[in-house]
Amino acid sequence: xxxxxxxxxxxxxxxxxxxxxxxxxxxxxxxxxxxxxxxxxxxxxxxxxxxxxxxxxxxxxxxxxxxxxxxxxxxxxxxxxxxxxxxxxxxxxxxxxxxxxxxxxxxxxxxxxxxxxxxxxxxxxxxxxxxxxxxxxxxxxxxxxxxxxxxxxxxxxxxxxxxxxxxxxxxxxxxxxxxxxxxxxxxxxxxxxxxxxxxxxxxxxxxxxxxxxxxxxxxxxxxxxxxxxxxxxxxxxxxxxxxxxxxxxxxxxxxxxxxxxxxxxxxxxxxxxxxxxxxxxxxxxxxxxxxxxxxxxxxxxxxxxxxxxxxxxxxxxxxxxxxxxxxxxxxxxxxxxxxxxxxxxxxxxxxxxxxxxxxxxxxxxxxxxxxxxxxxxxxxxxxxxxxxxxxxxxxxxxxxxxxxxxxxxxxxxxxxxxxxxxxxxxxxxxxxxxxxxxxxxxxxxxxxxxxxxxxxxxxxxxxxxxxxxxxxxxxxxxxxxxxxxxxxxxxxxxxxxxxxxxxxxxxxxxxxxxxxxxxxxxxxxxxxxxxxxx
Amino acid sequence: xxxxxxxxxxxxxxxxxxxxxxxxxxxxxxxxxxxxxxxxxxxxxxxxxxxxxxxxxxxxxxxxxxxxxxxxxxxxxxxxxxxxxxxxxxxxxxxxxxxxxxxxxxxxxxxxxxxxxxxxxxxxxxxxxxxxxxxxxxxxxxxxxxxxxxxxxxxxxxxxxxxxxxxxxxxxxxxxxxxxxxxxxxxxxxxxxxxxxxxxxxxxxxxxxxxxxxxxxxxxxxxxxxxxxxxxxxxxxxxxxxxxxxxxxxxxxxxxxxxxxxxxxxxxxxxxxxxxxxxxxxxxx
Numbered sequence: 001x002x003x004x005x006x007x008x009x010x011x012x013x014x015x016x017x018x019x020x021x022x023x024x025x026x027x028x029x030x031x032x033x034x035x036x037x038x039x040x041x042x043x044x045x046x047x048x049x050x051x052x053x054x055x056x057x058x059x060x061x062x063x064x065x066x067x068x069x070x071x072x073x074x075x076x077x078x079x080x081x082x083x084x085x086x087x088x089x090x091x092x093x094x095x096x097x098x099x100x101x102x103x104x105x106x107x108x109x110x111x112x113x114x115x116x117x118x119x120x121x122x123x124x125x126x127x128x129x130x131x132x133x134x135x136x137x138x139x140x141x142x143x144x145x146x147x148x149x150x151x152x153x154x155x156x157x158x159x160x161x162x163x164x165x166x167x168x169x170x171x172x173x174x175x176x177x178x179x180x181x182x183x184x185x186x187x188x189x190x191x192x193x194x195x196x197x198x199x200x201x202x203x204x205x206x207x208x209x210x211x212x213x214x215x216x217x218x219x220x221x222x223x224x225x226x227x228x229x230x231x232x233x234x235x236x237x238x239x240x241x242x243x244x245x246x247x248x249x250x251x252x253x254x255x256x257x258x259x260x261x262x263x264x265x266x267x268x269x270x271x272x273x274x275x276x277x278x279x280x281x282x283x284x285x286x287x288x289x290x291x292x293x294x295x296x297x298x299x300x301x302x303x304x305x306x307x308x309x310x311x312x313x314x315x316x317x318x319x320x321x322x323x324x325x326x327x328x329x330x331x332x333x334x335x336x337x338x339x340x341x342x343x344x345x346x347x348x349x350x351x352x353x354x355x356x357x358x359x360x361x362x363x364x365x366x367x368x369x370x371x372x373x374x375x376x377x378x379x380x381x382x383x384x385x386x387x388x389x390x391x392x393x394x395x396x397x398x399x400x401x402x403x404x405x406x407x408x409x410x411x412x413x414x415x416x417x418x419x420x421x422x423x424x425x426x427x428x429x430x431x432x433x434x435x436x437x438x439x440x441x442x443x444x445x446x447x448x449x450x451x452x453x454x455x456x457x458x459x460x461x462x463x464x465x466x467x468x469x470x471x472x473x474x475x476x477x478x479x480x481x482x483x484x485x486x487x488x489x490x491x492x493x494x495x496x497x498x499x500x501x502x503x504x505x506x507x508x509x510x511x512x513x514x515x516x517x518x519x520x521x522x523x524x525x526x527x528x529x530x531x532x533x534x
Numbered sequence: 535x536x537x538x539x540x541x542x543x544x545x546x547x548x549x550x551x552x553x554x555x556x557x558x559x560x561x562x563x564x565x566x567x568x569x570x571x572x573x574x575x576x577x578x579x580x581x582x583x584x585x586x587x588x589x590x591x592x593x594x595x596x597x598x599x600x601x602x603x604x605x606x607x608x609x610x611x612x613x614x615x616x617x618x619x620x621x622x623x624x625x626x627x628x629x630x631x632x633x634x635x636x637x638x639x640x641x642x643x644x645x646x647x648x649x650x651x652x653x654x655x656x657x658x659x660x661x662x663x664x665x666x667x668x669x670x671x672x673x674x675x676x677x678x679x680x681x682x683x684x685x686x687x688x689x690x691x692x693x694x695x696x697x698x699x700x701x702x703x704x705x706x707x708x709x710x711x712x713x714x715x716x717x718x719x720x721x722x723x724x725x726x727x728x729x730x731x732x733x734x735x736x737x738x739x740x741x742x743x744x745x746x747x748x749x750x751x752x753x754x755x756x757x758x759x760x761x762x763x764x765x766x767x768x769x770x771x772x773x774x775x776x777x778x779x780x781x782x783x784x785x786x787x788x789x790x791x792x793x794x795x796x797x798x799x800x801x802x803x804x805x806x807x808x809x810x811x812x813x814x815x816x817x818x819x
Contacts, residue, residue: 016566023567096600105666109611111601125611132664150611153567159666 023153030157034164041175047079050165051139054127055081057157058149060141061122064091067129067137067169075137083142090116091140093126102128102135107158109150110140121145127162131170195291198277199244203227206286215270215291217262235260240289243274247287251276257294269294309482313496316483320364324357331357366428367497371480374504381425381508385418385532388451388458395431405443408434411450417531419458425505430462432498433525437464441522457511458531463524469517477515478503551684553730556581557626561731564619574618575607587817588621594813616669621817623732624676628818631683639697640686644773646818649676651771653814654807655762658800663758663790674739674759677732681723681740682707682775689715700776707776708744720744746786757786769801771808 033053040046051063062082066075075098077088094113101108110126122142129136139162143149189196195212199205205223212218216236223231228240239258246253252275260270271292279285331350339346373379389412396408419426430449437447441464451460469477473484483496506513510530517523553561559577563569579585585606592609593602597617603609610618628646656675657668665671685693692715699710711718724741735752739759742749746757760783766772767779792800 012562012566016562019567094600100598100600104614105668106614108614109608111612148570148572150571151567152564152569152615155615156567163666 019153023156026153026157027160030160034161037161037164037168038171040168041172043169043172043176046165046168046172050161051079051081053161054139054141054158057161058141058143058154059147060143062142064088064140065137066140068135078137091124091142092116093140097126098138101126101138102130104128105130107155107162123147123149125150127158129162129169130166132167136166136169193292195293197228197240197289197291198286199228199240199289200286201284203229205231212291215268215293216260239272243272243289244287247274247276248284255292269298271297309480309496312483316496317364317368321361324360324364327357328354328361367501370501371497374501379504379508381422381505383420383422383509386421386423386426387418388412388416388460391423391426391430392449394427395434398431399434399438406438406441406445406447408447408449411448413452416451416458417453417533419529420532421509421529422505425509429502429505429527432502433462433527436498436525437462437466437523440464441466453531454528456530457528460527460529461524462527463522465522468519468521469515469523470519474515474517478513551630551688551726553623554581554626554629556584557622558731560619560622561733564615565733569615571607571610571615574610574615575605578606578618578622584622584625587625588618591621591813591817595810596813598810614669616667616673620669620673620676623673624814624818627677627680627683631687632819639694639701640682640775641773642686643819645679645682645775646772646815648766648772648774649679650811650814650818651766651804651808652676652678652759652762654811655766655800655804656759658803658807659758659762659790662796662800663754670733670735671755671758674736674755675762677723677727677736678740678743678759678763679719679723679774680726681719681721684722684726685711685715685719697775704778705776706778706780707774710776718744744780746783753785754789757783757789760786761790765797765800765804769804 030053033049037046037049037053040049047065051065054060054063060082062080064080064083065078067078068074069076080088083091091112093110093116097111101110105128107125107127110124112124123145124140124142127139127141129138189207189209190211192209192211195215196207196209197205197212198207205226205228208218208224216232218232229237232240243253243256253273255271255273257269257271260268262268271294272289273292274287274289276284277286277288331354335347335350339350341347370379389410392410392412396410399408434447434449438445441447445465448463449460450463451458453459469484473482476482477484478499480497480500482500503513506527506529512528514526515523516526552558556577560574563573563577578588588606588609589603591597592613593599597613599612601612603612606618653672653674653676657672660668660671682693685696696707696710696714699705699714700707703710708718708720720741720743724737727737727740735755738749738752739756742752742756743759743763746753746760749756763774764780764782767774
């Protein structure tokens with residue numbers, strides 16, 4: 001049995017249907033408006049649109065937005081409308097109520113504790129703002145009680161707008177977090193002392209830092225997105241090809257060093273290594289290539305070697321000082337204790353040894369003093385006309401005393417002009433070079449001294465028939481403390497200072513010294529010195 | 535032969551249970567978007583007994599509101615339209631059935647315990663799914679087995695035989711219903727809910743809660759209650775007339791992407807919330 005609907009029911013149904021239609025229209029419009037909220041990443045704008053829409057929907061007289069602050073672990077006023085700052089205190093909710101409202105997640109009437117005094121008899125409600133997983137805050141809305149705003153439709157609309165705003169605020173938070181961390185990583189990338197290029201699996205450059213543009217002298221930083229094969233210079237492409245291949249095979253490439261010429265006459269030693277870039281699922285997404293300027297490293301290496309040479313020098317010098325002293329000591333002891341006081345001949349022989357060793361000591365100490373003067377910039381020379389053959393005569397006499405079995409062959413033209421030099425220093429130079437020749441030649445070898453005018457200088461060659469100097473040592477023998485490591489061939493004493501001092505003396509005269517040598521055949525030291533012209 | 539007779543009888547008796555005037559009005563006006571808290575309050579205030587019942591539960595631990603609710607319009611703006619409608623509807627239904635029948639072996643108290651637990655659990659599942667209007671879901675769970683009350687009240691003799699058969703054979707209530715009556719409480723409940731003009735979603739839930747797949751586009755809603763029903767039986771809360779635990783519909787299970795860990799967490803949430811719902815149990819009894 002069916003009862004025909006009475007007139008009242010029909011009217012009610014008609015009204016409800018039309019209300020529902022209106023409601024659907026409203027919600028559709030709301031959805032469009034809320035796109036403005038959702039697609040926004042600007043905090044202020046999200047809040048403003050949100051408050052505007054709420055105003056449009058229920059026409060509040062005032063509202064206060066509370067948002068959660070992680071630092072204080074509480075909800076704090078973020079913004080307010082239609083109310084003065086001093087009146088805010090009248091609208092403080094108890095935590096209990098806040099928690100209840102957020103748990104329920106619905107728009108409800110706001111129940112204030114007695115200490116609060118909301119204005120007049122306003123209907124104050126609270127609209128929770130929630131993200132996907134957490135509470136973000138709430139909006140206190142004060143409206144005219146006559147308006148009867150608490151309707152089903154408004155419940156739906158406000159909850160819709162609030163949920164959209166919640167999502168937008170959460171997205172905004174994530175977005176700003178993301179851009180912060182991106183900036184942080186960017187800063188790390190820029191602050192790293194190395195040059196960095198990343199490429200994707202299609203060889204396109206995906207990231208570079210400023211260091212790499214400086215280091216590689218790239219014309220522009222706008223090479224992101226281009227294939228490295230097009231963006232980089234040819235020699236660099238080859239290098240990158242190599243480390244890329246390595247990285248793809250092994251996951252990484254150890255550092256290799258190459259010379260890079262970013263401009264003509266500019267050579268930079270660069271170290272390059274690479275590794276594969278993986279995503280969180282361990283798929284290969286590209287390769288990271290790291291360039292390192294090795295100049296600093298080379299300098300460090302040089303200092304380290306210098307340090308090593310100094311330690312070796314100290315041990316050499318100690319040895320050099322010690323051995324003549326021991327000889328002197330033992331000969332003097334012998335003279336005092338064992339040699340017959342009347343045996344003048346033996347005494348004389350022994351005293352000659354003592355004399356020679358004392359000379360050796362004195363020479364050594366002179367060397368040390370010289371080097372220390374050179375280092376402190378106090379090395380001075382006194383220029384006077386000096387005849388080269390005089391010098392050679394002097395050193396020949398000195399060397400005769402040394403009872404060596406070497407022959408010194410001198411070839412100096414009689415019309416050779418006088419040198420303009422410091423005589424004592426010149427003797428030191430020639431003595432040193434000839435003595436070197438003797439030291440490094442077998443007994444009976446010949447030392448040639450040959451001089452001639454060459455251009456504006458006097459050129460003098462001192463050659464021997466000794467063991468020669470290896471190619472790797474030749475460029476370094478004038479360095480302070482440097483000693484050719486030939487311990488396996490000869491046991492030859494020295495401090496490694498002589499040639500360094502020689503070079504310094506020659507150069508302070510405005511001259512030049514060079515050396516040519518062949519292992520096993522001998523060496524020739526060539527000196528160029530200015531001469532007196534008048 | 536017997537089946538046809540029963541269907542005829544159902545058609546006759548179904549005219550008998552009607553909702554109270556207030557419940558009818560509230561269901562009607564809460565379907566209109568423009569109805570306000572004051573209007574709803576006006577209708578409820580016509581029944582003073584209902585007013586005091588509602589205020590009592592509104593101030594109970596079930597809602598846990600940290601304040602005092604003194605008037606019905608106040609209750610509406612605090613608890614919201616759906617909660618108030620649920621209360622009016624539940625009050626009306628429980629009153630309707632408490633006065634008649636229930637002399638058989640069907641455990642009415644166990645029935646309401648199970649219903650309240652289902653309501654609470656449905657709400658928890660819906661929350662997990664991110665649904666907003668949880669109060670709507672609550673009433674689905676609470677009233678999904680309303681057909682059993684109809685059967686126990688208006689088909690008491692046959693329903694008593696059904697309950698006996700369940701105990702004897704240890705089968706599901708709905709299988710026994712099908713065997714003896716040719717239809718089950720889901721069909722009866724949906725029929726009655728339709729006559730009461732209850733929300734369409736609620737009617738679908740009542741009709742298909744054993745088999746959510748048949749609900750087609752509303753499957754997700756129905757599946758919430760289906761799952762809640764099985765979970766409540768699994769932890770043995772209340773009594774739906776049988777003690778067998780039906781299988782969870784496979785598609786519903788997949789829909790919620792649940793696993794052992796989430797189920798475990800759900801169980802502990804259920805325990806807490808069901809304990810909070812004691813006041814509601816007093817409300818429906």
